[in-house]
Amino acid sequence: MKIGKLSTSVGLDIQTLRYYEIQGLLNEPKRLDNGYRDYPENAITRLQFVKKAKLVGFTLKEIKELLAIQVTKDEHTCQEVKVFTQAKLQEIETKINELSSIKNALEKIHTSCCGGNETAAHCSILSALES
Amino acid sequence: MKIGKLSTSVGLDIQTLRYYEIQGLLNEPKRLDNGYRDYPENAITRLQFVKKAKLVGFTLKEIKELLAIQVTKDEHTCQEVKVFTQAKLQEIETKINELSSIKNALEKIHTSCCGGNETAAHCSILSALES
DNA sequence: ATTGACCCTGTAGTATGCTTTAGGGTTTAA
DNA sequence: TTAAACCCTAAAGCATACTACAGGGTCAAT
Structure with a gap:
C-alpha cells in the first residue's frame, strides 16, 4: 500500500x-x-x-x-515487560478514574442543572465535582 | 494565598x-x-x-x-449548555473506551504472556488488541 | 508528449504548553 | 542592615507534534 x-x-x-x-x-x-x-x-x-x-x-x-513491548531473548525479559505493563496499567487506571469523575460532573450538569430553557446559577463543573 | x-x-x-x-x-x-x-x-x-x-x-x-460552563442570563442558555455537555460526554465516553481497550491488551500481556522468567514471542500490544 | 495526480527529500515554519532569563522590587529573620 | 526568600513584568527559548514549502521525480491517461 x-x-x-x-x-x-x-x-x-x-x-x-x-x-x-x-x-x-x-x-x-x-x-x-x-x-x-x-x-x-x-x-x-x-x-x-x-x-x-x-x-x-x-x-x-x-x-x-x-x-x-515485546519479550525477546536479547532485549526484554518477561520480568521487565511485567514491570512496565504494571506501571502503565496504573496510569491508565488513573486516567479512567479522572475521566469518570469529569463524566459524572457533566452528567450532573446535563440532567439536573436545567429544568427547562430558563437560566440557572451554579452550573459550573467545579461545583458539580464537589458534590 | x-x-x-x-x-x-x-x-x-x-x-x-x-x-x-x-x-x-x-x-x-x-x-x-x-x-x-x-x-x-x-x-x-x-x-x-x-x-x-x-x-x-x-x-x-x-x-x-x-x-x-455556566448558565447565565446573558451568555449561555440551558439549551446551549446541554448541547455542549452532551458533546463532551460523548468525547469522554470515547476516551474511556479507548483506555479500556488498551488496558485489556496490557492485562493480557501482563497475565498470560509470560509464564515465568523465560522469553516468549508475540507479546506485542497490537497482537494483544486483536484477540 | 504533456497534464494531473501521485511520490520523494530536505528544510523551514507554526501552535501548544511550558521554562528560562533578565532585571528589578518586597519581606522577614538574623 | 543585609541576605535569603519571596514577589513582579516582559521577553526569549525550548520540546513536542505537526504542517507547509521548495524543488524535483514518477505514473497513467489523453
Missing part, C-alpha cells in the same frame, strides 16, 4: 506518516522500485492504535514504548 | 500559574498592596481540575471551555 492510500485509510496526513516514521512509531516500509514507500496492511492497525493512544493523552514517546 | 503557596499546593510551577492566568484558565486574583497575587482557596480546586483534565488529553483551550 502506498502512502496516499494509507493516509486516507487512517485519516492521518502523509507528512504526519513520514514524521512518525522518523520518530520510530512506524517501521520503515520497504520501497518500490521507484522509491515509493510500500506499506503492509498491518500499518493501518498500528496507526489506529497511535491515534487512539494520542486521544487519551499519551505522548508519541510513550506510544512508541507501548508499541515496543 | 500567595502564588508560591498555591504553586506547592497543587504541584505546578509559579510560571505555569501565571501562564494559565494569561490563557484565561485561572481568574486574575486580587492583588495585595505590594502587587503580589492573592489567591482564594478555590484556586486549588480549579487547578487540580486543570491537571486532571490535562492528564486525559484535553487541551488548555478545552479545559477553559469546561471551566466556563
Whole structure:
C-alpha cells in the first residue's frame, strides 16, 4: 500500500506518516522500485492504535514504548515487560478514574442543572465535582 | 494565598500559574498592596481540575471551555449548555473506551504472556488488541 | 508528449504548553 | 542592615507534534 492510500485509510496526513516514521512509531516500509514507500496492511492497525493512544493523552514517546513491548531473548525479559505493563496499567487506571469523575460532573450538569430553557446559577463543573 | 503557596499546593510551577492566568484558565486574583497575587482557596480546586483534565488529553483551550460552563442570563442558555455537555460526554465516553481497550491488551500481556522468567514471542500490544 | 495526480527529500515554519532569563522590587529573620 | 526568600513584568527559548514549502521525480491517461 502506498502512502496516499494509507493516509486516507487512517485519516492521518502523509507528512504526519513520514514524521512518525522518523520518530520510530512506524517501521520503515520497504520501497518500490521507484522509491515509493510500500506499506503492509498491518500499518493501518498500528496507526489506529497511535491515534487512539494520542486521544487519551499519551505522548508519541510513550506510544512508541507501548508499541515496543515485546519479550525477546536479547532485549526484554518477561520480568521487565511485567514491570512496565504494571506501571502503565496504573496510569491508565488513573486516567479512567479522572475521566469518570469529569463524566459524572457533566452528567450532573446535563440532567439536573436545567429544568427547562430558563437560566440557572451554579452550573459550573467545579461545583458539580464537589458534590 | 500567595502564588508560591498555591504553586506547592497543587504541584505546578509559579510560571505555569501565571501562564494559565494569561490563557484565561485561572481568574486574575486580587492583588495585595505590594502587587503580589492573592489567591482564594478555590484556586486549588480549579487547578487540580486543570491537571486532571490535562492528564486525559484535553487541551488548555478545552479545559477553559469546561471551566466556563455556566448558565447565565446573558451568555449561555440551558439549551446551549446541554448541547455542549452532551458533546463532551460523548468525547469522554470515547476516551474511556479507548483506555479500556488498551488496558485489556496490557492485562493480557501482563497475565498470560509470560509464564515465568523465560522469553516468549508475540507479546506485542497490537497482537494483544486483536484477540 | 504533456497534464494531473501521485511520490520523494530536505528544510523551514507554526501552535501548544511550558521554562528560562533578565532585571528589578518586597519581606522577614538574623 | 543585609541576605535569603519571596514577589513582579516582559521577553526569549525550548520540546513536542505537526504542517507547509521548495524543488524535483514518477505514473497513467489523453
